[in-house]
Amino acid sequence: MNVVLTNPPRVARNIAQAFVRFGVATVHEAQGRIGLLSSCMRPIYPGAKIAGSAVMVCLPPADNWMLHVAVEQCQAGDVLVVAPTSPCDTGYFGELLACSLATRGVLGLVIEAGVRDVAALTRMEFPVWSKAVSAQGTVKETLGSVNVPVVCAGQLIHAGDLILADDDGVVVVPRQAAATVLQQSELREAKEAQTRARLKAGELGLDIYGMREKLAEKGLIYRAAEVEG
Amino acid sequence: MNVVLTNPPRVARNIAQAFVRFGVATVHEAQGRIGLLSSCMRPIYPGAKIAGSAVMVCLPPADNWMLHVAVEQCQAGDVLVVAPTSPCDTGYFGELLACSLATRGVLGLVIEAGVRDVAALTRMEFPVWSKAVSAQGTVKETLGSVNVPVVCAGQLIHAGDLILADDDGVVVVPRQAAATVLQQSELREAKEAQTRARLKAGELGLDIYGMREKLAEKGLIYRAAEVEG
Amino acid sequence: MNVVLTNPPRVARNIAQAFVRFGVATVHEAQGRIGLLSSCMRPIYPGAKIAGSAVMVCLPPADNWMLHVAVEQCQAGDVLVVAPTSPCDTGYFGELLACSLATRGVLGLVIEAGVRDVAALTRMEFPVWSKAVSAQGTVKETLGSVNVPVVCAGQLIHAGDLILADDDGVVVVPRQAAATVLQQSELREAKEAQTRARLKAGELGLDIYGMREKLAEKGLIYRAAEVEG
Amino acid sequence: MNVVLTNPPRVARNIAQAFVRFGVATVHEAQGRIGLLSSCMRPIYPGAKIAGSAVMVCLPPADNWMLHVAVEQCQAGDVLVVAPTSPCDTGYFGELLACSLATRGVLGLVIEAGVRDVAALTRMEFPVWSKAVSAQGTVKETLGSVNVPVVCAGQLIHAGDLILADDDGVVVVPRQAAATVLQQSELREAKEAQTRARLKAGELGLDIYGMREKLAEKGLIYRAAEVEG
Amino acid sequence: MNVVLTNPPRVARNIAQAFVRFGVATVHEAQGRIGLLSSCMRPIYPGAKIAGSAVMVCLPPADNWMLHVAVEQCQAGDVLVVAPTSPCDTGYFGELLACSLATRGVLGLVIEAGVRDVAALTRMEFPVWSKAVSAQGTVKETLGSVNVPVVCAGQLIHAGDLILADDDGVVVVPRQAAATVLQQSELREAKEAQTRARLKAGELGLDIYGMREKLAEKGLIYRAAEVEG
């Protein structure tokens, strides 16, 4: 059964916006090393970073009809998250759909498939994380669903979950956990800021983290290298 | 038999130049969704775009001798299109060959293999679409052919065909079809400009394309999402 | 047995610095087409180029403990070269480790695995050549070794070998051969400069390299293309 | 938090066994084209087929400690389903673990990672569907979870779901849907048996499925081929 | 425009059958090292070998409607050769279509996409060379063409060309060249039979092929290995 779930829950806008200060790696760690999408998901241009509420689309291979349906379900601060039901590198998304989404205040697209018009998308600064770039287009013949839970790039995502994407990739934080993970990210970042300062001052991680004793226990041996020639 | 076909037909220069206004995706659609090279063909730097007449090279794996032969067959407005007879990521092409081609007014290179000196090629603004970047060089031992029809990245290309390449990839338009496809691209672009304006004004694709009725016919259901937590 | 070899030999600093004038492709050719790492090793941002002395790390999959150990063994002008004992795309390295290395004057990282925080590394201009970008982190549980010989991306590398990396990839030059290969690179570059000038003046490689006779001997045929349509 | 959920629900044994008559493709269709694991999951030997109740394991990269924990949670008719938290081809599973599972009546293993001892597993007729074969072993250092919901090869699977695997791959049927999908599979199979008989008698799918009219409507043209040479 | 070309030319049946004595590698060499399909095309079971006349199908991604159309165009001794217009691993073909083709005397299928029901196809001994195995099915919505020239796995193939497939892969021989290539294959095989006999008798290729002088000319050095330890 193909269904569009309207007015899905959404992670609170101020919480989502607060995540933009943190990198995907930091949030992934803060969350306990879960929620990372497959590293096949790459940004179409460097330097983009977004944090917003997921609108989910599940659609057939090589058929982007449901993207037009999904646009209407989007509002400012959303991130469109798309996965086909079988693996497909076809270019589902291009400049016209991006115009439509940008007009509504959508922050970007995460799609486990192909995208096209990347030069135009770069000029528009509409960021996309995708599995492929392909000018090959799609048809509009078969239905899918909007805002049902979808597995995208190896992670189960629900509408309204927090999506954070940067040059390292994409991480999902469940909506109900977002406030907690935000706090953990702040703690982690604060701790890292201290470590960063000490490392820049020349201290070693071996000392900061107190690793020397454990290394010795495990049997690590230090020995001068023999030099020949 | 290894042969160099001299003075091949060429797509008219003014027609080729007119294609630069359009993206690969637009021309691919305008042509009826044919002629797209495999999405493994990627530009070595972002933002390049060329449209010119194909000079074809078929050559052995890891042997670039025929590229030197092909240079002499090139003139201003050409695009060199190269495919090895068996899969090979070796760096067939670098800065010196690019100097030689640029001197003759060649617009760029499309090669289903590897390329090297990409920092220098980027500085020279000599664009290349390739399957790999590799500093591994080639030998000059075995013959191939120039300007015979060649399958490159999954498409059959004849000398003189129109090659259009941008950040989305590479499309080939048969020489005799180029004028017609140019008109179709213009029509498509004009239509897209209207659509773009309407989308930017906030209209939905669902309404512009009249999709709502067909979606209902196919059985798409809208239902309010249930919110928990 | 897990061992850290301290004070390894190092290629002379002035020799290493002299290599930065040359591209990876030039040095690979000058050295007799050996020493190139697999083309899966790509820079995280374009335009970087480094030449330095290898500090080697061999470590377990998904465990970056030995990187902290290796930092202490590094000094200005070094390049950290890392390979896991089984294939692994996990993000072993990020901004904090880069701060620590940059503070010590280390030039960059070559790692046959994943890296994260690439936006921060790009801002810091700390270059990395890696097999993957992944926000997935590692544990610190299992030992490895530092400055033992390691196969990285298909090449056997010893501590103190010269590592040269640019947009084309990464090449290793054995420490004892570095001075000789530097001379050969200079000779090659000088010869290429002459060829470049002649090519820019419009001469053909066919004539500069004297290829016409050998092509005829091998049976290459020139024939006018037949034009239809 | 790492947890082992004991005594999970299980799809009824007689229902699971009834599925063995059907192929993965049939059940996937009968279920509405959902639930198929990625086609990277391949059997280690041809001809195996199993249908059982999923015991789920989520574990760290290159660490198989939780497999030993999971064995105790398995009973006759179960299928062990395993996914690492980051991509990993290491050989998590070999002959000794297979002995232990076979002794308990476990039907086979589905693992989005590597497996080893495949010659012994083939002799034992203990089937495995995996992403890789690798003799590289694992450590036992870090916890994971058993019988929590896990995304394996792109599908979300709960403990007790029905797993069907054959030479075509692996499909999951949610436990609560299993009885219904079984009936749909039987209907589909019955219908296919009739079609099979008619096709073997020489009738065409074009006629059996009544496709000729729709093809004509869409504009399909039949024309005699021109023969040259 | 979508078209079905009926009654295409066909390579003579007796010529096609004569090719079965030869391997794909032999025919590929005899033909001058052209016509080999990409090595991504693998047989679904070992030991199959077919030689027949190509019936060509060009179809959309994830849509197998045209296969039903193509069946009617097939006769005894044909090989169905299929390529989608964009890369797609979906399972286009299964047991029912195989029943229909086998009933008509079709020898096998070559498809640059996915196939399913491989256990049943193996039992039926209906061989398939494909790029993937996937239980994911297709729709029947969009037209394609039958018996137009198609690029399949990197080679341009015309209806009626000779297709030879075995455990090494798939080679195409143009229809008009088939008789000549058959003779060349016979000559090559006869020569290889003599060489095989001499090699089994202990002679070396170095002597049979007279390589020693040319090796010395190129500068090959023989030296006793130094043994340590």
Add this chain to the structure above:
Amino acid sequence: MNVVLTNPPRVARNIAQAFVRFGVATVHEAQGRIGLLSSCMRPIYPGAKIAGSAVMVCLPPADNWMLHVAVEQCQAGDVLVVAPTSPCDTGYFGELLACSLATRGVLGLVIEAGVRDVAALTRMEFPVWSKAVSAQGTVKETLGSVNVPVVCAGQLIHAGDLILADDDGVVVVPRQAAATVLQQSELREAKEAQTRARLKAGELGLDIYGMREKLAEKGLIYRAAEVEG
């Protein structure tokens, strides 16, 4: 410089033969988890297993001339180990070379490239571990070296090292370590035999290996699953 090192050291024949009792995974573990070739190296048919002394060949891409040179350097009990200087899937090796090697008592081939005539090689029971199957042949134009150290599939191998290959892949044991690793393999196998007996009797690995306490220490929680529906 291209060189053939004659009469290389060889691992003792009786030691090599004793390794055939053990699997690649066992020897890899016994040796301390080193020496495993990349998992891209797969056998051309299941069930083969060999253990012998390495004869090394380093050769150019798509050029198999040096294989003919290497045959003369082989004797009974050897395994030919081959790596090209740049990545290449071409079919370097087929039935005639296999005849020649089999006549001399060579046990099999390990090649980081392509192989052809796999049906014939299977009938002859001449095993090959390769990266690809391809009917695409090679030229004989450029020299390489025999019995120099070569990196093959990521491992540095010297002539005379012990090569063990089975369905799990390929492992190299340095010649001087072979006797020691053989003993360690025997110890490991004896220990595994005891464990196997206990597992078959129904004991759990959790108890045999004494894992329960350490799991509890790390914080593993057991909890009854909640069942719904």
